Amino acid sequence: MNNDNPTSLIAGRCTLVGAGPGDPELLTIKAVKAIQAATVLLVDDLVNDQIVQAYARPGARIVHVGKRGGCKSTPQAFIERLMITAVREGETVVRLKGGDPFIFGRGGEEVEHLREAGIECAVVNGITAGLAAVTALGVPLTHRDHAQGVVFVTGHAKTGAGAAEDPTDWRALAATAYNARLTLVIYMGVSGVSHIERELLHGLPADTPVAVIQHASLPHQKHIATTLGKLQDGIAEAGLASPAVIVVGDVLRGLAAAALPVGAEKFGT
Structure with missing residues (x-):
């Protein structure tokens, strides 16, 4: 042989x-x-x-x-x-x-x-966690009135030799999401949320709804509902950490306050 x-x-x-x-x-x-x-x-x-x-x-x-x-x-x-x-x-x-x-x-x-x-x-x-996370909140990733598509993107790209310093052009992605009415689903983004928030605000309004879901689908699931302009502060105040998914987009406007679990934050508060 x-x-x-x-x-x-x-x-x-x-x-x-x-x-x-x-x-x-x-x-x-x-x-x-x-x-x-x-x-x-x-x-x-x-x-x-x-x-x-x-x-x-x-x-x-x-x-x-x-x-x-x-x-x-x-x-x-x-x-x-x-x-x-x-x-x-x-x-x-x-x-x-x-x-x-x-x-x-x-x-x-x-x-x-x-x-x-x-x-x-x-x-x-x-x-995938990005789908389970929003489903756990009772909202969709796409909606004929609010989102014509969805983008899955990582907030933690490849590192090491040959890797780009910031391979995701968050500003371009934000502009595309705004113009094409897309939902953004960001995996592994909690550690870099300061940079992500700052860059997305170049193309999306500060009052764009955001949800952050930790441990999606599990009994100890925890989440916040906030806005893009308050994303970093909301994560810090709630003590959220990985594994968590960040969802950005107008589909979340359908997340009625009455439907939120106890302890969830209302949009714009």
Whole structure:
């Protein structure tokens, strides 16, 4: 056997599975089946422990490979090597990710590395946090009267060699959102909220409605409803932190004060 040929070593299989925003009941049936079939589970920090406890098969090898902003993280290269090695050893590998693997989950990078190793990888979508967050507030991401589309954007871009200093042109994005009537859904934006707020105000009015939702879909979910001009102060006053999603746009004007959970902040207050 030629060990230099990766395809000659493949005995197992790999699936990227989206675990959704946190609530175990939001898992898809296909996700549950994949988790139950796995002999090796590589689990992200944002995956609810109840999901693994409920659906992992007895004897499955469970490896926690946390990747949280601002915290010590498992190197991405190590995770990819572990996936490839396990598949070549004949394991049924599931890479279990919070939300959806292909929305800010590095799923694209992992699929590319697996293919380079001669491994085709299946993907099971999950409900992304940006969708679950606004649904938890009872409002949509699009609305015929308020928003003709939605933009998902990260507030925490790639860092390191070759990375742009500020790869997101927030001013241009704000102008486009205003002119095209778009909802902005910002992932991983809490740590950079001062910069994001300042730049968005170049293209959006200060009274543009904003909601910040932490731990979307979970029992300890917490959120504020405020305006763009008060975004940074609102987050600080409420003590919100990651993981949280920031939603910006007029769709939030339909969020009636009477429908807000106790402790939520009214727009413009």
